[in-house]
Amino acid sequence: MSKTLFDKIWNTHVIAGQIGEPQLLYVDLHLIHEVTSPQPFDGLRSTNRRVRRPDLTFATMDHNVPTKDIFNIQDQMSRLQMDTLAKNTKEFDIPLAAIGDDKQGIVHVVGPERGLTQPAKIIVCGDSHTATHGAFGAIAFGIGTSEVEHVLATQSIWQMKPKTMGIKITGQLPKNIYAKDIIMGIIAKHGVSFGVGYAIEFYGEVVEKLSMEARMTMCNMSIEAGSKTGMVRPDQTTFDYLKGREQAPKRFDDAVAYWSQFYTDDESEFDERMTFDVSELKPMVTWGTNPGMALSMAQRLPGIQDENDQKAYDYIGLHPSMKPEDIPLDYIFIGSCTNSRYEDLEIAANMMAGKHLAPNITAWIVPGSRAIRNQAIKNGLAKIFIDAGCEWREPGCSACLAMNPDKIPAGKHVASTSNRNFIGRQGAGSRTHLASPAMVAAAGIAGHFVDISSEDFV
Numbered sequence: 001m002s003k004t005l006f007d008k009i010w011n012t013h014v015i016a017g018q019i020g021e022p023q024l025l026y027v028d029l030h031l032i033h034e035v036t037s038p039q040p041f042d043g044l045r046s047t048n049r050r051v052r053r054p055d056l057t058f059a060t061m062d063h064n065v066p067t068k069d070i071f072n073i074q075d076q077m078s079r080l081q082m083d084t085l086a087k088n089t090k091e092f093d094i095p096l097a098a099i100g101d102d103k104q105g106i107v108h109v110v111g112p113e114r115g116l117t118q119p120a121k122i123i124v125c126g127d128s129h130t131a132t133h134g135a136f137g138a139i140a141f142g143i144g145t146s147e148v149e150h151v152l153a154t155q156s157i158w159q160m161k162p163k164t165m166g167i168k169i170t171g172q173l174p175k176n177i178y179a180k181d182i183i184m185g186i187i188a189k190h191g192v193s194f195g196v197g198y199a200i201e202f203y204g205e206v207v208e209k210l211s212m213e214a215r216m217t218m219c220n221m222s223i224e225a226g227s228k229t230g231m232v233r234p235d236q237t238t239f240d241y242l243k244g245r246e247q248a249p250k251r252f253d254d255a256v257a258y259w260s261q262f263y264t265d266d267e268s269e270f271d272e273r274m275t276f277d278v279s280e281l282k283p284m285v286t287w288g289t290n291p292g293m294a295l296s297m298a299q300r301l302p303g304i305q306d307e308n309d310q311k312a313y314d315y316i317g318l319h320p321s322m323k324p325e326d327i328p329l330d331y332i333f334i335g336s337c338t339n340s341r342y343e344d345l346e347i348a349a350n351m352m353a354g355k356h357l358a359p360n361i362t363a364w365i366v367p368g369s370r371a372i373r374n375q376a377i378k379n380g381l382a383k384i385f386i387d388a389g390c391e392w393r394e395p396g397c398s399a400c401l402a403m404n405p406d407k408i409p410a411g412k413h414v415a416s417t418s419n420r421n422f423i424g425r426q427g428a429g430s431r432t433h434l435a436s437p438a439m440v441a442a443a444g445i446a447g448h449f450v451d452i453s454s455e456d457f458v
């Protein structure tokens with residue numbers, strides 16, 4: 001019988017339970033960060049249990065890292081969370097990439113970078129953007145705090161099997177249009193909850209040509225469509241990315257042979273299907289307070305349909321029928337697990353090379369990991385950013401959610417490569433406009449958003 005990629009991985013991991021009820025699944029990789037792990041470890045201690053597979057668990061520090069002066073953690077809560085993670089990982093023998101460490105970075109950036117994220121695995125983390133790892137053809141999803149404890153203790157998790165949705169991406173990607181625009185375009189069209197209850201697989205000719213970095217950006221934002229899991233079939237691009245990475249399988253050819261069995265046999269197997277054509281896609285930006293409140297550079301800000309729109313407009317300080325070019329920007333932020341990988345920085349640096357930021361703009365460039373940071377310094381990207389007038393920071397979540405000193409001030413507008421534009425997300429009263437790294441970099445130079453896909457843009 002033909003099966004989906006999702007079904008094949010699921011079926012190889014069921015330990016107990018029947019379809020239609022929660023099933024117990026084996027977990028191949030458990031990623032941990034400082035925010036959602038303190039209680040689970042307390043739970044283990046209070047019941048005198050150990051971590052079942054510390055070797056399949058990996059911890060990093062990301063949310064609370066001060067990206068300017070990494071060891072100078074002023075905030076008491078942040079410091080407590082970091083110290084607690086260091087203490088817990090030591091006590092339970094879990095590998096930790098602490099601040100300053102070569103392997104440290106945003107959890108969803110370092111998993112793939114180390115080669116821990118691999119096809120056909122089940123990967124969990126107490127973090128909603130775990131969907132990112134699905135780009136490798138893994139089932140990867142965020143879990144709650146009590147589930148983190150369960151996985152630590154048993155290396156397994158109870159889950160209801162979701163339905164599957166195939167999103168076929170067709171057409172030709174226009175100039176300067178990226179994976180970020182595709183996923184933002186899909187969410188703008190179908191809303192922030194169409195994926196609830198579904199595991200999404202992205203497929204089709206456009207996806208096949210995307211780099212691993214771009215696939216990660218798409219899968220990362222599946223959660224913003226309500227789906228806990230976004231995935232892409234593993235292929236040669238996936239295998240080439242993984243080859244030679246620190247934690248990649250040593251018998252690599254055998255691994256590739258195994259991974260190659262994991263694909264959707266027939267698209268008619270999806271419970272739900274949709275198609276998204278990118279040929280006419282324009283750069284996307286958000287105007288409101290959820291990722292679905294977005295428009296393309298060819299549109300004007302929408303009219304007020306309901307109370308939610310009114311609230312969003314009141315918060316964001318804009319008005320209907322404005323052009324996206326007229327959104328007054330104060331900051332640009334290039335970072336987060338959506339868009340802080342080397343390729344993202346390279347695209348942004350290309351936009352900024354030999355140019356300088358507009359006088360109204362403050363820019364923070366925050367690489368997703370120390371490895372990326374080092375590579376960007378070595379290859380001259382950091383210099384381009386610094387010469388353009390940007391602040392070049394240390395790796396961490398930074399202004400993506402402002403759980404650290406990187407906060408956008410109240411009332412200020414930021415063009416951001418992150419994934420959420422919720423009220424207060426990037427600092428109390430901050431006003432977020434999500435976009436691709438190329439768009440955000442170009443906005444930094446121009447001082448406002450510009451249509452980088454237009455013929456006139458050079």
Ligand SMILES: CC(C)[C@H](C(=O)O)[C@@H](O)C(=O)O
Pocket residue numbers: 035036063126127128129142401
């Ligand atoms: C802090 C963490 C639990 C949270 C998440 O789950 O996503 C954060 O990473 C976010 O992006 O909002």
Ligand code: SF4
Pocket residue numbers: 062063106107108127129336337338396397400401418419
């Ligand atoms: S970068 Fe942002 S979205 Fe990603 S894990 Fe950190 S806070 Fe969450």
